[in-house]
Amino acid sequence: MKLFVSTLAAAVFGLSALNTADAQQNQPACSSVYTRPELLSLTPAQWTNTRNVLSAMQRDGWFGWFAYLHNQWFSQIHGNSQFFPFHRRFVHDWESVGRRYSGSFVQPYWDEMRDYRVPAASQVLTSNWVGGNGQGANRCVTNGNQGGWTMSFPSNHCFSRNFGNNGNPTSWYSPEYIQSFIQRDTTMAQFRPDIEYSLHGVVHINIGGDMLQGYSPNDWIFMLHHTNIDRLWWQWQLNNRMWTMDGPNFDNSAISLDTNIAYYNQPIRSVMQLGYGSMCYQYASNPIRRRALDSGLESALINSLPKDVLSAWFPDTAKKPAIVALRPPPPLASAAPGVSSGSGMPYPAKLTQQWIQMHKYNKADVDKVESDARKFVDAMNKAGYRSPV
Incomplete structure (x- = not known):
């Protein structure tokens, strides 16, 4: 294992060395920028x-290396403001390795909020894509792109998943609630726990298996998930918060743009602006499915919610003029028996005590986020809101 780690570490340090120059707020624009797509648009x-x-990355040990690295730095990159910049750089390094094998490789994202009502019914979790739940005593995954794989870290084991709620994961967080964060939160000290203790955690928990461990990058869903988390951070940044970085570092000191990213000898400011420095990627602004979803949500919010409710939960949307005669598009999420798109909004899943202890989260902070989520659902349902998702 030591030889495995040292060999791969040398390779990654070589990769990182290309990008360790101090980056300023006016770092140069990239000469070319590639676009990270939604997975199902491939x-x-x-x-x-x-x-x-x-x-090829599995064959050459890269899944093991990134699982090892994430596990080693686990306590420093969760529960504090390192969360977003570390994972942005981490996924970028992963993607850069993949682009060595094929220059056209780009890390996609999974727009998980579209599947929030019935996660197990997601097209993403089918044999044609990333595969489904594990089987047998060891919960080994037998289908999808990682079906039958043997993972090398922390020791040889079958690649596993163990979906929550006995294979039928509880609903997670709606696109409306995440959009509410993006509009309401003005500091990283607010936005980071709101995302980390909600969508981030429940996806890890409800996929389970390798995704439930410190070595969660064994599951490629980790990369799909954190690319989506990064996309949401970017949406928040574009809301006049491009250079907002505050809150605690992992040692409880105040974090800033000049604080080094955990593990990387590189200041946080160097990864803040996509399309600049080494962050030469962007997200599709309006893929067809995404555009239809965003249009339907905004129309539904403006036309369905009383002004006071809209202002409380969606302050930016509340400033827009009323959208009259716009009809939300057909439901975009698959409906399972007994749960239909457009019905009342369900309460999202909660973080488990195991997950909270594993990350050493402050339970009161987690409770605050989860209480806010339930108040949001209550407000939406009381107002008679019907989501197009």
């Missing part, structure tokens, strides 16, 4: 190329 050829790259 063409068959793109998906085949992605699968080939991932198989």
Whole structure:
């Protein structure tokens, strides 16, 4: 294991060395920028190329290396403001390794909020994509792009998933609630726990298996998930918060743009602005599915919610003029028996005590986020809001 780690560490340190120059707020724009797509928007050829790259990365030990690295720095990168910048840089390094195998490889994201009502019914979790729940005593995954894999860290074991709630994960966080965070939160000290203790945690917990461990990068869903988390951070940054970085560091000192990212000898400011410095990627601003969803949500919010409720939970949307005669698009999420799109909003899943203890979270902070989520659902349902998702 020591030889494995030292060999791969040398390779990654070599990769990191390309990007360790101090970056200022006016760092140069990238000469070219590639776009990270939504997973389900990939063409068959793109998906085949992605699968080939991932198989090569598994063969050469990269899944093990990134699982090791995340596990080693686990306590420093959760529960504090390192959360977003570390994972942005971490996923970027992962993607950069993949682009060595194929210059057209780009790390996609999973827009999990679209599947929040019935996560297990997501098209993403089918054999044609990333596969489903594990089977047998060891919860080994047998289908999807990682089906039948043996993972090397922390020791050889079958790649596993163990979906929550006996294989039928409880609803997680709606796109409306995440959009509410993006509009309401003005500091990183607010936004980080609101995301980390909600969508971030429940996806890890409800996928389970390797995703439930410190070495969660064994599951490629980790990368899909954290690319989406990064996309949400970018949306928040674009709301006049491009350079907002505050709150605690992992040692409880005050974090700033000049604080080094955990593990990386690189200041946080160097990863803050996409399209600049080494962050030469962007997110599709309006893929067809995303555009339809965003249009439907905004129309539903403005037309369905009383002004006081809209202002309390969606202050930016409340400032927009009323949208009259706009009809939300057809439901975009798959409906399971007994749960239909457009019905009342369900309460989201909560973090487990095991997960809270594992991360050493402050229970009161977690309770605050979860209480806010339930108040949000109550307000939406009391107002008679019907989501297009």
